[in-house]
Amino acid sequence: MKLYSYFRSSAAYRVRIALNLKDIPYDIVPVHLLRDGGQQLSDNYTALNPSQLVPTLVDGDRAVAESVAIMEYLEETHPKPALLPKGAAARAHVRAMVQLIACDIHPLNNLRVLKYLKHDLQLDDAARDGWYRHWIALGLASLEAMLVRSALTGRFCCGDEPGMADACLVPQLFNARRMECDVSAFPTVLRIDAACAELDAFRKAAPSSQPDAEG
Amino acid sequence: MKLYSYFRSSAAYRVRIALNLKDIPYDIVPVHLLRDGGQQLSDNYTALNPSQLVPTLVDGDRAVAESVAIMEYLEETHPKPALLPKGAAARAHVRAMVQLIACDIHPLNNLRVLKYLKHDLQLDDAARDGWYRHWIALGLASLEAMLVRSALTGRFCCGDEPGMADACLVPQLFNARRMECDVSAFPTVLRIDAACAELDAFRKAAPSSQPDAEG
Numbered sequence: 001m002k003l004y005s006y007f008r009s010s011a012a013y014r015v016r017i018a019l020n021l022k023d024i025p026y027d028i029v030p031v032h033l034l035r036d037g038g039q040q041l042s043d044n045y046t047a048l049n050p051s052q053l054v055p056t057l058v059d060g061d062r063a064v065a066e067s068v069a070i071m072e073y074l075e076e077t078h079p080k081p082a083l084l085p086k087g088a089a090a091r092a093h094v095r096a097m098v099q100l101i102a103c104d105i106h107p108l109n110n111l112r113v114l115k116y117l118k119h120d121l122q123l124d125d126a127a128r129d130g131w132y133r134h135w136i137a138l139g140l141a142s143l144e145a146m147l148v149r150s151a152l153t154g155r156f157c158c159g160d161e162p163g164m165a166d167a168c169l170v171p172q173l174f175n176a177r178r179m180e181c182d183v184s185a186f187p188t189v190l191r192i193d194a195a196c197a198e199l200d201a202f203r204k205a206a207p208s209s210q211p212d213a214e215g
Numbered sequence: 216m217k218l219y220s221y222f223r224s225s226a227a228y229r230v231r232i233a234l235n236l237k238d239i240p241y242d243i244v245p246v247h248l249l250r251d252g253g254q255q256l257s258d259n260y261t262a263l264n265p266s267q268l269v270p271t272l273v274d275g276d277r278a279v280a281e282s283v284a285i286m287e288y289l290e291e292t293h294p295k296p297a298l299l300p301k302g303a304a305a306r307a308h309v310r311a312m313v314q315l316i317a318c319d320i321h322p323l324n325n326l327r328v329l330k331y332l333k334h335d336l337q338l339d340d341a342a343r344d345g346w347y348r349h350w351i352a353l354g355l356a357s358l359e360a361m362l363v364r365s366a367l368t369g370r371f372c373c374g375d376e377p378g379m380a381d382a383c384l385v386p387q388l389f390n391a392r393r394m395e396c397d398v399s400a401f402p403t404v405l406r407i408d409a410a411c412a413e414l415d416a417f418r419k420a421a422p423s424s425q426p427d428a429e430g
Contacts (some may be wrong), residue, residue, distance in 0.1 A: 087291045091287070107318050127336060
């Protein structure tokens with residue numbers, strides 16, 4: 001498999017974690033989101049993924065877009081180890097946490113959105129930082145509440161094995177720290193992030209471990 | 216089942232379509248997003264769904280949040296008729312379209328985001344309309360491209376039976392029209408929307424058909 005990835009993209013980071021957890025070999029094809037005016041906007045990449053967003057997974061002659069769709073695809077094609085629990089209720093709980101991060105937090109802080117706030121809406125740094133931190137704090141508070149109240153929460157987001165929600169939590173928390181958000185109010189999220197950090201699958205997926213990493 | 220819903224919420228609209236397509240009986244519990252300062256922010260609703268977003272599906276003693284997680288839950292608990300096709304590649308294609316709408320378009324135009332643009336960032340009507348239309352046009356252009364290039368596209372987003380991607384497409388297009396976006400550049404999206412409009416499952420899910428509908 002080939003993963004079109006950018007080291008700092010948290011959507012690509014999710015998929016790198018999922019591939020590592022399943023021990024699926026893959027090659028990284030770097031797509032630099034800032035260089036050349038944004039390599040994701042090139043004709044070649046657009047032909048692969050009309051949304052012009054990373055990541056894209058290429059498996060043989062199939063190109064799969066959207067990080068959550070890619071993780072579900074990996075779960076169906078490489079079922080073990082499972083990234084979703086057994087039972088419809090537990091699976092719905094994990095998917096709700098995945099969607100909370102992938103829909104309610106991350107899209108508001110995506111590079112293209114921050115660019116629009118800067119260039120089209122002419123917002124200054126303080127207003128953009130405020131925007132970023134507002135949505136991250138709101139979303140992580142919801143995630144913390146979901147984790148605290150659920151009997152399914154264990155060492156990881158669901159039970160004692162890492163899964164799809166953890167693969168979303170860690171990149172989102174990486175982003176939050178990078179933007180200097182105060183995350184101290186989310187102890188359960190922090191505890192799970194620390195548990196993930198002990199695992200090779202997560203460490204090897206980190207931005208700083210990527211072939212296209214920059215300082 | 217009970218669905219906590221707001222007639223104009225496009226996330227709730229998706230779930231209403233999915234429930235109708237599967238012919239699952241349900242009661243609507245209206246949550247008015249504007250009245251009482253936003254009923255989704257009430258203690259009672261927050262106890263049910265800490266994200267304070269609609270919809271929430273209650274099935275016996277289970278509460279499921281996030282529209283896409285709810286649709287996947289319904290697919291697992293009520294498999295027929297299927298809203299996802301057979302085969303991992305086709306399922307990934309449908310899920311990519313679902314995520315494109317649910318992550319890349321809709322969250323940027325959610326009520327709470329528009330409120331933040333107005334009250335916190337003090338953007339005027341023109342700037343907010345520009346924002347809204349920008350993300351819808353960009354996202355629908357990607358969706359149109361995905362549909363045009365895929366051999367799986369049929370009368371509906373995937374083949375000749377309606378499914379999960381159609382349940383996302385129709386509410387997004389409803390939103391686009393409501394905000395007076397120009398959708399003429401997306402003929403395949405429009406053709407599929409028209410095909411859906413012929414089906415009772417979609418018609419009964421429409422905002423104007425809801426018990427809490429307003430003029």
